[in-house]
Amino acid sequence: MVKKGLAALGSALIFLAVAAAAPAAPFSIEKPGEAVLEGEVRVFLGDRELSWEISPSFSRDGHFLVPVRDLGRALGAEVSWDEKTQRVLVTSSQATVGFQIGSSEAIVDGEKVTLPSPAILKNGRAMVPLRFLTQVLGLAVNWDDRTQTATLVAPPERVYREAFPARVAFTANNNLWLLDGSQAGAQPVQVTKGGSVQILGWSPDGLWLAYLQRETPEPGESKPYLWVVKYDGSSAVQVDPRPVIGEPQWSPRDNILAYSTQDPGLDYIPDCNLKLATVAEEGVQVKPLLDQGLPIEDWAWAPDGQSLAISFRRTAEEPWRIDRLNLRGERTNLIKGMGTGNPIGEVYFSHPVGLKWSPNGRYLAYYLRYNAASLSADGVPLEVLDVENPQKPLNLGIGLPYRRWSAWSPDGNKLAFIEGSGRQATYNKRLLVVTLPEGDITSYGQPGTVDSQPTWLPGPQEDLLFCRGTAATVGDKGYPEAGMSYRRIWRATGDGKAAPLTDGLPDEADWYPSSSLDGLELYFLRLKGSTAGSLYRQPLTGGWPEELVRNITGSSGYYGSYYPPNVSIYPLPPTGEAEGRSFAGRLVESLVEGRHLELETEDYGILVVIPASPEVAAALEGYVGQEVVIEGTLEHKPNIYMRGPLLRVLAVKPRP
Structure with a gap:
């Protein structure tokens, strides 16, 4: 049945329309005086472009119309035509909708509603507003004014109704959604409406999610603002009135975010600060930690939550460096680079990024960016600093500086990372693991494959999960299709061996592996198109995967990296394990x-x-x-x- 407020659909802000297609034989009459303008709008259902027997059109009042038979076939709806009454009936599992040619009224599940534009005939085909009909049938319409495309997308849906021990954050249609899997039957909760979001991750206790909110669907067209929201979708709070720069980071022990801000104008003007935001039920408390006019490039919490590593850019007077900053604002140097100044025409290391402490607090991994952005996009050196022996960092070769493309083992003595040059994430990328302090490296790479997204299983075991697919270049496929090349979740063991955990169809790709709290179950996102798919759960010992949530959508990332992730899992104790x-x-x-x-x-x-x-x-x-x-x-x-x-x-x- 249709919810209250359905009549408000007629006043949708974007006046798009869908045409209800009549039977194969053309209608006998065409309503006179309903001239239309031919449109160049393309309509997609997910990743698939819809085709039409006749061209979609704009009415004179600006509403977009397309044929109903074609749309009905695409959406699985039945369409019938009564030539005597000039009525079209559209029936689906979501709703039954009736239109009469020339009328501004429609009947939806027995209720009268107002159309934004009357139903018309064009070349013997019935036409009605797109956004109206698709919303009634349970889909959303994403409109891209720049490309003049309309994309029909189904809202997220919980498929597995029983409880499962995880809280899930994900994106769909550029919006943020949350699901508490521990509550049987609970449905996904939409947090944002409009613009675009980037998921940062869960607080240590799993009560809060941090995310970046932008005003536009295209991330590069607006600046990001830092928000937090409670796990149940309530209490969404903007942390700072100014846009942030870099990637805010949760403390590993407390509900405290470290972040830096920038000028809200169009130009890139950093505020040269580092702030701490304490998140609690009572609200968010922000205090400055460092505000000395120094351009901070990156930061990472130490595992005890009592200090941060912060990196600084090379300047005319100082080389690049990484300092340790305690919560009193006191700094001590960890490492300095070589050379000062900004010589024109020379390539040099500009600043460290992707800082990541080992859980035992002894090692700090970081990437060294060049002063040339294009050169850095094709890979930069990855180094590890041993704070107990800081004289000479260990160089691990070239890799893309994605923070989640390196991962420390639970004991902090091994670093898994993706090695390989080239900005394309779909070839020349392989999983390596270095054991410290010896520096011994184990390669898990295989010819003809490409690896990404390593993550360790919890506990003392030496196993880790990662994504592996068939290597593909731009010459083989375009982006993001290259990222779909038979990609599966694999498990690497401490003896240097690896085997696939998941299996599926050739046109499916598995991403974002994570494990349950006890390390017995695997969560992953299975894409059935380059940017849309479902969240699954599967036993790590083998077995058939269970679909948990469908209609999750996101970006394929820079050159097929699928980064940043559009799914974040906070594992809970197995169902029934609670306090006490x-x-x-x-x-x-x-x-x-x-x-x-x-x-x-x-x-x-x-x-x-x-x-x-x-x-x-x-x-x-x-x-x-x-x-x-x-x-x-x-x-x-x-x-x-x-x-x-x-x-x-x-x-x-x-x-x-």
Whole structure:
């Protein structure tokens, strides 16, 4: 049935229209006086352009019209024509819609509504407004004024109705949507309407999502503003009135965002600052951390959340450098480059980007950009700084400076990264893993394939997930079609071997792998077109994938990189595991990365024990070496130990 307010569809801002196609034989009459203007608008259903028996047209009052039979076939609707009454009836699973030629009224599921433009006949075919009919039939219309194209897209839909342990953020039709999978039957919640968004990621506790909002569908045509929204879609808040520059970063321990701002005008004028925004139920509190007129290029939180690495550009007086900045605003240098000045005609390293700390806090990975943007787009050196031995960073070769194309292992002693030059993400890219401090490198690359998006499985195991597809160049296919070349999710093991985890049709591509909290299930996005697809879940041990959410859409990224991601997963404890759940095992002392306690369990492996209060900490110390039962919650966020998930302890008692 049609919801209240359906009549408001007639006043849609973009006056597009769809024509209802009549039977194959032409109508016997054409309404006189309804002259139309031929249109150059192209209409797409997802990635597929629709074709018409007769050309779509604009009416004199500016509404776009196309034939109903063609549209009905494309959308799976039935169309019938009553020549005697000059009525067209469109029937689908979403609604039943009746039009009469020459009338500005339509009947939708028995209710009268007003059309933005009357239904007409053209060359024996019935025509009605596009946006009106597609919205009634459950689709949205995205209009691109620059290319004069209308794209019909279905709204996101939850397919798997049972609960699953994850919160999901994704984009569809340039808007942000959220879904709490732990609530059975809960539907996706639309957060933004209009413009475009970029997902930044979840807060450490999974209660908040950070994202960038732009006023225009094309990201390059407007500046980004930083927003946060609660996991259920409520309490969306703009963090700062000024647009941001760079990529805001969550603290690994607290709900604090580090970000920098810029002038809202058309020119690139950075504010040369670094701010901290504390996000809470009561609101967002912002304070400056660094405001000394220094152009900060990039930043990354240390794993303890007590400091950040910040990078600076080479200037006439100073070489490029990376400093450590604590939360009091005090800086100490970590590394400096060679050379100063900006000599014309010379190529030199300008500044570090893509900073990423290892979970144990010993290593810092970064890319070194050149002073030439085009040269940097084809790949830059990736280096690793050992803060315990900072004299000579380890050079790992050339790669594209995407922050999510490198990933530290949970223990912080291995870095997985994508190596290979060329701005095209669809060839000459392979997965490598370096073991530190030795610097030994294992290559997982295979001839004729291309790799991307490495991510480690949680816990002490040495396995990681990544995307692999058939290599393709622009000469083979255009973009983004090259990114569809039989791409699957693979699993690499510590012995240097790799095997595919997912399988599908040749025209499907799997992206954005992530795992459940216990490391037993895989989440991934399966594209059935170059930019549209569904979120799936599949056991890591094998099995048939389950479709969770469909009609997720996004961009193929720069030269087929599919970056930044348009899906972000925050894994929750397995369904039914909430505050107060019991975890049984042996409580032991560990000296790895500093003294702490761990719970050795049969079901979850090693859990890193974090007391919720000083009283709980004292109680835990009394049970070291014993079998215990712990009441608490599992958390999945980076920490300096990362031998397993964090177990925040509320109470402990002897095991019966």
